[in-house]
Amino acid sequence: MIRSTQFRVRLIGGSSISIGFGVEAMSIDIWDVTNDLLCPYEFRGFSYGAGTPIAVSLRGPWNDFRTRVPMGCAEFGGLARFATVFVMDKSVNALIIEPLQGFPVEVAPFETGWTLGFGIGAGGGTLVRLFPPIRASEAWWPHNVN
Secondary structure, eight states, rough: OEEEEEEEEEEEEEEEEEEEEEEEEEEEEEEETTHHHHEEEEEEEEEEEEEEEEEOOOOOOEEEEEEEEEEEEOOOEEEOOOEEEEEETEEEEEEEEEEEEEEOOSSOOOOOOOOOOOEEEEEEEEEEOOSSOGGGGGGGGOOOOO
């Protein structure tokens, strides 16, 4: 497999429960466009902010990003941080992934889908790969790439 520096990331779904301090969960896909491989990840963490006590985000568009050194899509596990300001279909988000085996990657802006709720917050946690890479062209909904 050829390692790549060009990737795409997309929010599959997310939720938060917060009253000042909160817990966050997000499912994201990272797509290695060079090798047509897709890796689903899950983010779990804590946040601090203000807004509706419960928020749910829906599947969003692909966001392009680059890495400083060539990597595989299976190597993004580690720490992650995010920041957001959101009101329904309008949001400004940033995602920083800090892989254990590489340099930090910033995805800003990080476009997500509709969010049911409103608020402002920032947080951090762990990003864990759910299973080995799969062929992106063969992935089923909601992980399909088209």
